[in-house]
Amino acid sequence: MAGHTPNPLFLLIFLGRLLLLAAQAQPVTVTVGLIFDGGSPGGKIANTTIPMALDDFYAAFPGSTARVRLEHRDSRGDVVAAAAAGALELMEGRGVRAILGPQSSVESAFVADLATRAEVPVVSFSATSPSVSPGAGRFFARAALSDAVQTGAIAALAKHFGWRLVVPVYQDDDYGAAFVPFLVDALTDAGAEVPYRFALPAGASSDAVAAAMYRMESLQTRAFVVHTRPDLAERVLAAAEAAGMMGEGFAWVITDGLTGLLASINAPPGLIGLAPYVPTTPRLRDVRRRWVRRFMRDHPGADSEHAEMGSYAVWAYDAAWAVASAAEHLAPGDLSPRGLVGGTGGPTDFAGLGKSSSGKKFLDAITATTFDGLGGKFELVDGELTAHAFRVLNTMDNGKERSIGFWRKNGGLTRKLGGAPGGCGSGFRPIVHLDVDPVTNWTTAGGFVVEVFEAAVRLLPYALPVEYVKAESMPYDMLVKKVGDGTFDAAVADITITAARSSHVDFTLPFMASSIAMVAPLRDDRGERTWVFLKPLRYDLWLASAAFFLFTGFAVWFVEHRGNDEFRGPPSNQVGALLYFGFSTLVFAHRENLRNNLSRFAVVVWCFVVLILQSSYTASLTSMLTVPQLEPSIADYAALWRGAERVGIMNNSFMRGAMDRSGFPPSRLVPYRAPQSFHEALLNGTIGAVVDETPYLRIFLKSYCDRFAVTGQLNKTGGFGFAFPKGSPYVADLSCAILALTESEEMNLIERKWFGESDGCAATQAGGPFTADSLSFGSFWGLFLITGATSLLCCAIHLATFVAANRRDIRLLLTSHPSWKGTLRRFAKLYDGKDLSAHTFRSKVTGRNDAAAAGASPSAVHHDAAASPISLSNHTYMSDWSLQTSSPAMAGCEIELAGAGGQAEEAATDEARDPNGSGENGRDN
Template sequence: MTGDAHLLFLLVGFAACLLATSRSQPTEVKVGLIIDADSPVGKIATTTIPMALDDFYAAFPNSTARIKILQHDAGGDVVAAASAALQLMTTEGARAILGPQSSIASAFVADLATEAEVPVLSFSATSPSVSPTTARFFSRAAQSDAAQVGAIAALATFFGWRRVVTIYQDDDYGAPFLPFLVDALESVRAEVPYRCALPADASPDAVAAELYRMESKQTRVFVLHTHQELARRVFAAAVGGGMTGEGYVWIITEGLSGLLGSVEPPQGVIGLAPYVPTTPRLRDVKKRWAHRYMRDHPNDDLSHAVVGSYALWAYDAAWAVASAAERLSASDLSSPPGLQGGTGGDTDISGLGKSGSGEEFLRAISDTKFEGLGGRFELVDGELVVPTYRVINIMDGGKERGAGFWSPLFGLRRHVSRRSNIAGGELAPVIWPGESAVQPRGWVQPTSSVKLRVAVPGNVSDSYRPIVHLDVDPVTNQTTAGGLVIEVFEAAVRLLPYALPFEYVRANSMPYDKLVEAVGNGTFDAAVADMTITEYRASHVDFTLPYVATDIAMVVPLRDQRSSKLMWFFFLKPLSNDLWLVSGALFLFTGFVIWFIEHQDNEDFGAKNKLTPSNQVGTLVYFGFSTLVFAHRERLESNLSRLVVVVWVFVVLILQSSYTASLTSMLTVPQLEPTIPDYRMLLQGADKVGIMNNSFTGEALIQSGFPQDRIVRYPNARSFQDALLNGSIGAVVNETPYFNIFLKTYINKFAMTDQRNMTGGFGFAFPRGSPYVTDMSQAILKLTESDEIDRIERKWFGDPDNGDSPFTSERLSLKSFLSLFLITGVTSLVCCVVQLIFNFHDNCRQPIQQITSRPSSPPEAHIVMMDVVGGPHSAPYTSEGSGSLEMATPPAADEIEPVASGQAEEEAVAPAHHPDSPGENDTEQATSQ
């Protein structure tokens, strides 16, 4: 038993050792790698991915899973890449796939992997043709090409390039990129007039022929989006054809910026590259990666050993796969590798099985987040989060120089710091092709280009030649256009940020609505005419901003109002109604102020009851209006009233002189007025209305309720004149620019009424969606802000007229005399207030004087006083108990006794002794004394 127990103990210990050993060994996770081994990206991947895995496990030595790379070389063949993926998933038991390298191969492999539920993580397939939205098990650890179109559009806007030519590789790598770029450029009002599609195997001669074709056009801004092999041929042909000199602009996408050593672009090229923060870890990796790359590929040029974007993406993709494998559960790792449940063989695509760990592995990859070499690694919906792009300037020798940064949030900026968004839209100075520091304008006059066919109406009446006209020489067939419309159009074209070749084409006689339809259906490329923007026309074409503002107005004959039935009241015409009312009110107010100041002390204004109240009112009114002819005879005793009269007489003098002059002018000069004052009177009457041929005003009149049988069409201004003078029509309805010309010729006969309706104005018509509309509108705004359009209008129409007939005298208005009326009104009001203060002061002093002058005798005493100054028989006053003084009844004439003159000064009045008997006894006693 002892021997058996000892043997059992040894067996248990050995089993425990085996179990411990098995737990300490990490689980192997097979991951496929499909690349093109001989391509620059393939060489980068073969060095970077093993190095990234070594760094990961060196950083995490206790990892429970170990990635084993199963590498396959597709050799650039899509079928080989699909075959390699099928083999990796079925027979080799790969739980995930890194790659394939090309976008077209990735799209095929992504479909197979989605069917088999095997995660595919690409670090080089940047084309939008393959995306997680179409293949659920596909994830992209690189930047999509669609993410950089915003940066290209921002560069075009910053430098003012309105036309950009794209040169792209005509396959699944380049073609899907083009719609995103075109949409981004159109969103900033730029266009792609030409798209150069080159096959991947295009010969140098074919590339040179395409570039020669582009050189004959006007655009000088090129965006190159190809693989590095084709890019080298394009730059070689551009250098040979002189298309990399001064005035040219070349922009390369980040797919080429990451392989500058393989592309070898000329000096002055602008490139885009993902922004990578420089860290000590990145510097260490770059140093080790260069040594390892040269060891793995000793025959390659040293310039290729550069850690570009592809190396960074491959490094982070391998790190992400290793990190995701660590988070797989034991059940996922213990599941058998390969596909399970397939109904066919290993090569039967329709009968592929499912991976047992695919769902968990995909979820682990999608949830992986870390700080990678290329910045923050984070997948959102299977796509790498868009970082900031660097704008680089390629210098001599292929060296790059930073010019700025672009991000979706802040746009272009010179520095990458977050606070630099305050100075957004700035870039460092750029060295352009040809070693030029002058910013290229992006276009030249084309040597061969299709000209824009601009339709101009050729049947314009001679009366309106200043607006637009087109003449064709019958001998040379040369077309000459002129007028306001033509000159504004040509001035706007000169302000465009590119050359716009065009030629004038004579349009047959047709209504402008038909001409608009001809532009809309492509018969003409544009229409330049005196064409008003209306709702119907805008539904067929796109109009620029109006370059001339227009109104619908009415012109009617003038008549002399002196012969009207209102001649009896013609004397009221010189002054306006409000001026008559205010003048009359001031006449009355001035008379009232004079009466108020003078009526207490001046007998001429009713003092001492000299005038009855009705006479005082009459004097008040009479005095105010008598100043009109300076015929007032009432004497003024107060300085206040004199001040009021002086100011008022000055105002009256000016008012009277102005009235006399205006009345004289009206009586001697014809007073012309419109026969029909406004549109309402025209509508209510029975007169017919004339309009121009091909004008939209007829439809506008009908829509406003005007009868159609009263509308008559005429071809020219001469017809209008004759019809208005002979009474065939009562008015002409048209737009104001035509009337400006018409009235300058017939200013003494006709007038334009004030009844106006705003219209859309004159605009240039282009086909719907034309990119020229926005540019021409901006050019028109520049012309308007610089007063260039006003100068052109003065050239063709002359100086603007104020619209008033020289034979009409205007009525004087209250506005002309408002300041004078304010002066006299304020003066009168101040004098009234001063007089009120004087009256109040006098009323307060009178009771005090009466109290202080009362005698010391008792209240019952009566005092009889003789008026010494008045004569020997002065009237006595009695002092009543109330304190008031009353005039005593004077004695009769026969009762007056003569008194010597010498005695008058000695007489005194003795007080009565009895209060009730102040009669004759008192008088006699005083006399005797």
């Protein structure tokens, strides 16, 4: 078979297509120059940060259509070298499309002028002097903050601390001189004066600086603002410390250019520094950790303690990211083989520079780029980075810094910036809430949790920098884990302390106690209580009342028995009279005539007590019968367990796990986010109860206390605490602060502010606001004490009177009966007898004798008795039986004997004493 020869034209087309596809697959290379001073701290930072930022960008966006390639140039701090060896050589020889740097403002001004001629964008991350600006150079962009911005913060400090005279100490060059006019204007607006300005050349010796310090001390000024390069600032601060101008009574403020390089100037303690506010985010923490390792690798001789990523590093990182992002907008057609086209001169001819074919498009892309950078939202307004806020910090003895507050352009000085990780639903805003400004991305927070945290921070012996970051909505178990792994430095939220969570983090002492409780709807059960008439009085009051009814009846019987026929008779009749009299006083229906003043006095006091008891009982019973009696529809957790009602719980809380561990059926749990949802679900019957922690239930009942009530606590919880990583030194200090806060009145004020008064809603307790509580013995024990003491006193007086009147008979009983039982029996028999000396019996006898003397015949008396047949077995008539005999003479005799009953008994007693009839009372029978 003959071989087939391929068509050459087809091979050429195929190879061309392959080359085209390969070219399209390769990203476009965009060359960017980097000019820095390799010997300066800022240059070392830039040399590490910018390559790292590009690596991170392309790791995050591996499919980028363009790749930035850096061309490094070291200016060594020389303006001419920066311009000639740097800018010109990069633009003409290397064809760079943009330049990052130069480092100083003087170099940047020179390079910006050349770049404007060549239309090559210059993006500076460290030129902060107001003398160089996008307004002066059209192709200059500042990815850093202008020094003029911080003058407002300095003026606010002067006003806050009352500095009347403030002296600027600045470097006498373009960097320092351009800053002073803005500072003077800001101080003047704040009411402070600038008596003089102190300018120092960049190369001033230590002796010259020391001499200047002594001159300033002689002028009696106490507040100074230092705005120089790091090497000169170190000499100035050392001279001030040697001259004794760093102690009490002096104030030294350093600008952000020095604060960002604080570790390299050996700053003495007590300085007030300003630094651009950089929000701490998980991304920033990750970059910082990697940056330190890379910085130590790039600069082996550097001190690891001074390797700190300050504001210069953040600006450099974001500037490189912005250039890499803008390079994506360049197409291959925008990039000519040579960097500059149309030039008429040589490589050193400034006037004959060519123009960049991509410069205008590249500059527009850079200035229009916005993203969330390490320093916050990256956005260039009129070619300059916008400022959100400044941190106010204080240097310490160990060379570290601590934040003491913040300054915002529209908000002034403040100790906090607001915000918190996590949060509750909109209905639980009093506990913790977050608000984010959509324009500035500024997070503010409030609520009970945030206010308690900030109050505890104020009690610390040092200033704790407070910066809140809003976390995504997540269960608190996950939030705690993120604190444990370093994603967050702390969690300030309504986090319940549990054993499982404590294995990941360290909690402070609880700042609010809590427990798991249940809320159920209230129902009116007036129609379901058959024995409601017993409800007004508690059992102890019922028993006490019955006992005093009996005791009062006994006291009256004891006093009236010997002198009142209505309290005599057979034992059964006496017991009946005792009970009837005692209980009839309940309705004031007693009809017995009391003959003794002692019993009358006891009954008057007792009737007063009965009147109060009766009125109270009537009022309570009326309330129970007429006012709605609200009771929970589910009495307790046991009833909830036995029933089939579904239960509402808080979303993202630990309640689901707690209920599952208790064995409650998971199918009956319904999560909700807001108390409004609880309210609607309880009313329409979707759920029968809500089980949650008491702080949330207080918020719920504060709004809906008229229909729901807490039916009892199920069990205690660990309370709310702030979470920190394991081993955090802040845990112990904040715990002590929380204890101090809890013991003060401030905690009560905060709690009342966000939760209201603890008894502001009566429905928070079972039974509702209109339930009439049963009356107890404790409310009336004073009255019972009075009536009991009165009755007992009356009985004691009556007994003493009886003993005194019968002392001879009692003495005889004691001597003639050695057995105490016999003595007691004879004493009772003696007391049971009639007291015929009482006026009640004397009046009865006198009345009968008078009738006989008037001539009434015995037969008439007998006739009258026979005309009215009676039952002679009744005890009321037994006493008169001797009067109703068939013999009139005998009847008269009986009358006489009855009338002389007292004397007969006395004679019998005397006869028993003297049976022979002799003695004082003897007579002839």
